[in-house]
Amino acid sequence: MSDRVVVRIAQLAPVLGDVPTNLERMLSAARDAAANGVDLLVFPELALTGYALRDHVSEVAIPLDSAEMSALREASRGVSIAFGFVEETPDHRFFNSAAYLEDGEIVHVHRKVHLPTYGLFEEGRYFASGESVRAFETRFGRFAMLVCEDVWHLPIPYLAALDGAIALLVLSAGPTRGLDHEGHAKSSSAWERLLLTYASSLTMYVVYANRVGFDDGVEFWGGSEIVDPAGTVALKGRYHDPDQPTAPIDLDLVRRERIQTPLLRDERLPLVIAELARIQEKRRETLPGLSAEDRQRTESSAEERE
Amino acid sequence: MSATRVPPGVGVPALEPRTVRRILVSFLRHETQVAGLSRGVLGLSGGIDSAVVCHLAAEALGPENVTAVMMPADTSSPASLADAERVAADTGVQTRVVPIGEMAAGYLKHAPDASPLRRGNVFARCRMIVLYDVSAEVNGLVFGTSNKTELLLGYGTLFGDLASAINPIGDLYKTHVRALATELGVAETVRTKPPTADLWAGQSDEQELGATYDELDALLFRLIDERVGPDRLVAEGFDDAFVRSISRRVRVNQYTRRPPLIAKLTTRTIGPDFRYPRDGGGAKDRRLPPRAR
16 A cells, blocks of 8 residues: 555546546546546546536436446546446435445445535435445555535534544535635635645645536636645635646655644544534424424434434 | 615625726637627717627727627717727727618507507617627627616617627626726717616616615625515515515516517427537537547
8 A cells, every 4th residue: 555646636627427528528537637646646536527517417317237337437447446336225225325336336325314405406306315434445544435525514514623634535516605805715715725625634635626617607716626635725626617636645744644633533523422412412402393292202213213 | 876775885896997807808708709790880869888898899809890880870979889889989889870760760650559669679679680680781790788687677679779699798797897888998978978778868877776786786796696585575675675576577577588488299399408618619529420430
């Protein structure tokens, strides 16, 4: 296992609803990456399909054993690949998923847990939400993979780090909104602050792959980046335009940073779990209009779910 | 800015015009290409909004691929046509002049008592007919020229100047359009003259709307973008009657911003249940059939 991993972010503009074209471009990017010594190629969220799909969701969805997935798995013999797509399960649920492929195999699939459904976002209408966050072993070490909005909820990257990830891949379709007088979108500045905070407070590499281009008039701002565990932006893609920023990362830096600033060592998991349990209990108790009997029923059904 | 309607120093925050330009040029290029076309058509009035769209379109598609149509009515000011010609010359776009006087008169002789408002709407809809016909002739998309201030206030003619295929400036307040016009190098006479729908001599937007665009934009930004309620705005020093009348105006004109309502009968009604993006339609025949894998 080498500490040095050459990462490339494929900051492209997927064609909305056109899986064959997107697949062709992704395979060509994978061939190019393999030929140029790239170890890991990270595509954005829904790279295979485009983002603003609405009723296209069920039409562009693929099962894990599809021809498209096989083609990408084959490509992963030359370079490890992370990419976003619409996953259809055998029971016909549709997930906004990200797959990590390596040596011809699907190593891990993350199903987006937090589906934004507000403002211009409508994901909750079309997708089922994922129900787990797991780190996974890669040929470079233990990584985790999250999709866009997942990262806007503090516990999700936290769980990934506590599950042992030393690098977090964030696949995103971040739209430009709230442009300001300096030419930055409020959305992009907020993202950059967030990624920097996670990288330094969880002392891990954060690889952020954001798309560019337009879906139905909505523009995506690009600006993909890698932030190292010391909180330094180690690689930056162009804003608004296609790009393929490429750089080696040094996973030994995670070790050194965790010796220097052992924040994760000092995490108090029992305290967090106990306090969360207490807060959950308190929230149940304060549900308005619930009799003691109702409350008991709520609790037992919650236990059944667990 | 009137000290009575808007608290001092309050205005709509600026948007950095170089980035706005870059995004809007890419928008026009992308959405035209997604429609399977390479040309654009717009009505060039001599005003600042259509001048800005003309500059953006020329930059996005190349001036040879943009047709600017000047459509004076008999009552239009000759200065407007001169200003439009200036913008066309500055950008190098294709032009044509199609006076709509006869066309409008052909109908209006059947409506001799039509009010100035109705007559204005007839002019605006005649122009729409011309633009859509030219778009079919040159195989181009009609680019809209309505800004966010007008769209929110319903200050436009439904199926007239509000009709377009894509609109690059619909999320820019008039204040932003002015800043973008400077960035694009729109002729100074066009940038600095008082805004007018030019349906009759001496008509003025700001007179008709009862406030300046600076005031309107300051209020609309707080009300719409920042979601501040009317009571709070009055407490901040906005004029009460101004806040009430503009809020009401935005509300009652919602219908102008939506496609027609469809009576629902089936399980999949266009609109509420049949919901596709517009982009992506062209790609449809390139997709694998869903079950052919």
